[in-house]
Amino acid sequence: xxSIAQLVCEHPFFQGLNSEFCDLxxxxxxxxxxxxxxxxxxxxxxxxxxxxIRHGQVALELAVPGxxxxxxxxLHDGDVVGVSWVxxxxxxxxxxxxxxxxxxxxMDAHCLRKKCDEDPALGYAVLKRLLPILTSRLxxxxxxxxxxxxxxxxxx
Amino acid sequence: xxxQHVWLPEPVRVLSRKQELxxxxxxxxxxxxxxxxGFLPGQFNMLYVFGVGEIPISFSGDPSQTERLVHTVRAVxxxxxxxxxxxxxxxxxxRGPFGTGWPMAAAEGSDLLIIAxxxxxxxxxxxxxxxxxxxxxxGRVVLLYGTRSPDDILFxxxxxxxxxxSDFDVHITVDHxxxxxxxxxxxxxxxxxxxxxxxxxxxxxxxxxxxxxxFTASALRDAGVDDESIYLSMERNMKCALGHCGHxxxxxxxxxxxGPVLSFDRLRGLLSLKEF
Numbered sequence: 001x002x003s004i005a006q007l008v009c010e011h012p013f014f015q016g017l018n019s020e021f022c023d024l025x026x027x028x029x030x031x032x033x034x035x036x037x038x039x040x041x042x043x044x045x046x047x048x049x050x051x052x053i054r055h056g057q058v059a060l061e062l063a064v065p066g067x068x069x070x071x072x073x074x075l076h077d078g079d080v081v082g083v084s085w086v087x088x089x090x091x092x093x094x095x096x097x098x099x100x101x102x103x104x105x106x107m108d109a110h111c112l113r114k115k116c117d118e119d120p121a122l123g124y125a126v127l128k129r130l131l132p133i134l135t136s137r138l139x140x141x142x143x144x145x146x147x148x149x150x151x152x153x154x155x156x
Numbered sequence: 157x158x159x160q161h162v163w164l165p166e167p168v169r170v171l172s173r174k175q176e177l178x179x180x181x182x183x184x185x186x187x188x189x190x191x192x193x194g195f196l197p198g199q200f201n202m203l204y205v206f207g208v209g210e211i212p213i214s215f216s217g218d219p220s221q222t223e224r225l226v227h228t229v230r231a232v233x234x235x236x237x238x239x240x241x242x243x244x245x246x247x248x249x250x251r252g253p254f255g256t257g258w259p260m261a262a263a264e265g266s267d268l269l270i271i272a273x274x275x276x277x278x279x280x281x282x283x284x285x286x287x288x289x290x291x292x293x294x295g296r297v298v299l300l301y302g303t304r305s306p307d308d309i310l311f312x313x314x315x316x317x318x319x320x321x322s323d324f325d326v327h328i329t330v331d332h333x334x335x336x337x338x339x340x341x342x343x344x345x346x347x348x349x350x351x352x353x354x355x356x357x358x359x360x361x362x363x364x365x366x367x368x369x370x371f372t373a374s375a376l377r378d379a380g381v382d383d384e385s386i387y388l389s390m391e392r393n394m395k396c397a398l399g400h401c402g403h404x405x406x407x408x409x410x411x412x413x414x415g416p417v418l419s420f421d422r423l424r425g426l427l428s429l430k431e432f
Binding site for chain 1: 273274275302303304308329331332333334335336337338339340341342343345346350364365367368371
């Protein structure tokens with residue numbers, strides 16, 4: 001059985017992080033599991049964790065009044081769930097629902113923020129890993145907003 | 157090989173009509189004289205609805221089957237709506253085949269990444285048929301398909317059948333979905349970095365809305381695929397299909413004659429140009 005330190009340091013999000021930083025991160029980590037249909041968090045709640053998916057599938061959803069929730073992204077093995085923990089006022093911007101049995105590492109957000117604040121080099125290393133995720137999600141959102149698969153006008 | 161005059165639409169009968177999606181239909185047509193010589197995956201015909209207009213429609217059928225021409229049409233304007241509504245035994249005008257095809261011969265021996273968005277799966281389907289008919293000529297084959305929602309998945313049963321093949325990987329993603337959808341949600345370019353493949357030995361064939369192709373080409377380049385190995389099927393205002401009228405000029409290319417399938421090294425810098 002792998003230790004939590006191994007699981008954290010081997011997760012794609014922390015790959016390449018030096019061992020000293022990795023050891024620091026492990027103090028904030030614990031294993032969690034979510035059954036299918038169980039919510040990791042809901043929109044507006046305190047963003048108190050960063051989740052590193054080990055195995056499973058998680059849907060990010062928005063509640064739509066009068067309709068069933070709309071999923072706008074699914075996350076899978078090796079992905080990160082939740083970036084709101086790093087941005088004040090630290091509230092989730094969507095719901096996150098486990099679509100299948102999901103095993104993850106939950107990183108305590110208060111602990112993470114404290115360690116990143118105390119060691120700017122660690123904070124920078126973490127932010128460098130978060131920014132590409134934010135950028136790719138922004139790019140994806142742009143495409144989704146454009147509704148590129150909508151019917152084009154016929155060219156005559 | 158065309159035996160008709162290239163400007164003259166040949167009257168052919170609609171043999172069958174099948175609804176694929178709410179506004180999308182697949183028509184089977186008589187090949188006429190124009191279609192008897194076969195076609196290359198990626199090519200298109202000009203289909204004429206008499207008294208309404210003529211539009212370019214890609215082949216969507218198996219290129220090894222020449223007794224029927226298969227085209228998948230989305231009803232979005234007068235000509236395509238009339239075409240999609242054509243019943244069996246109706247007559248439409250046919251010119252073609254026109255344009256360049258997917259690089260099926262050049263890609264032999266390589267791995268293939270086939271990436272489709274929305275209705276863009278239709279012009280890629282002949283390439284998929286060709287690969288499956290000649291499976292030993294190609295390495296690993298992966299299809300990435302993205303569309304708006306689960307209700308908008310084109311050729312759904314066929315995708316499921318392909319996914320059951322041991323030597324053909326199919327990944328489907330939708331832009332948004334309800335909670336009953338158990339598959340992936342997200343845009344199709346985001347699937348590219350999740351794949352493990354050798355970029356130096358991969359040929360990518362991409363068809364879909366131009367914005368989707370732009371983002372996908374960018375993701376492929378980021379993954380290390382050469383511009384010369386990325387092929388896009390472009391859509392422009394094609395009228396004559398012979399490179400004479402100039403309506404489909406795109407930089408130094410005429411999409412009808414030099415395309416619609418063009419390698420990315422010929423398109424670099426053009427995709428972000430504003431068009432009015």
